[in-house]
Amino acid sequence: MSKHSGRITGSREWQAFWLALGFLTRIPIPVRIDYSQQLMNQCSLYFPLVGLLLGALYAGLFALLSLAWSPLVCVLLVLCFHLFITGAFHEDGLADSVDALGGGYTVAKRLAIMKDSRIGTYGTVALVLALALKAALLLDAGSIGLALLTAPAISRLPPLLLMAFLPYVSDPETSKSKPVAEGFSRPRLMVAVTFTALVGLVGSLWLPGLWLTAATAIVMVTWLWGWYLRRQLGGYTGDALGASVVLCELVLLLGF
Template identity: 80%
Template structure:
């Protein structure tokens, strides 16, 4: 393989690795897996979010031919939970259980690794999904909100990875390869891509740009500060929770 085509091949594999990491969508290319490639794939998280958003918006448009907006939104949320394996929602539940039930850093990390869900996590999931459905139904443009929200919200965990230390047991965490060696140069690329999405779709939804910037910065700063105080850094679960929080703040702004 030529030196020119190899970087292109690596980026193509990194994109599909990001798809496989964040969703249940089958990877359609052969992946030469390495920790370096896993580090590189994080730049594509917002792009994977846009891919998911396109699926959600398309499904909503199709379903709206037969059912009310509320029914369509709930069905889209069911599809979202299936196609992502409730990846971020699982992180939200584990994070809230740990931060609500642990009194030391060690105990919080122990609770976070427990596969069982507690009262705090259950309440957080119910409220987050219910609020998300209500906000989507009341959005100015439901299909457009479904399209852009997943992309914008997936920039937040990249900011946390760039500016906070990784604190959980690296040998037992799925996010270890992403966390190690995170490139801020690639973070800049993700920021520019997300900004382009917000600017482009602000032509149809003028408040989008302001809502996007507010959601990303607010969640990154507030959630990041809280994690620094409670854990000393971030874990894979708290990154998932940041996506859910950013989506909710974005939807509130819209």
């Protein structure tokens, strides 16, 4: 009986991983998913792992492109690939968050702006500056390949921490993040934290101090962005989670 249950658990975890990959990227899912809200809750454990897989694609593509073009051209092409493969998922969250927090004077108005599919001046400026700064910081990194590899994994931990410690404030019937936002367990969070810590520790073998830079970026973004969200919204939204990924990447790359 226990073996049978273990197989069921293993199958659910396998599906949760693929669901996380499909949720965060445009990569086709090659397995059948028995979708449920519980499975969507479970899949958030794998966000840092999906980030590491994306990082491997980015680093590999950069190495391949470097055979023909300059670092600047390669970084810009990798960023284009990133926006395509993720559907600019997190960048969209950043733009919507900045539009809402910059243009709304009440919580209700800010949430309404976040739901608007149109992008405003604040969001446009934030998006352009974030992408430009990311390209510049990658070019300044001691190891562009290592930065491309590790940053996507490390930066996908703050959303999990925000989900664990802040209330969800958006309309649950219209938000894509509702299934992820409800019921995220602390034990699964600790697994994600441990995995992210291992990424930082292993990366420190090539770039000494990476683990400290990663920890600083995660704590700074989770604390400061979380404090600001609680003050302005009373909690987090799906867009705010996406914004935290972009912000953590930028702080992490500053450390590189």
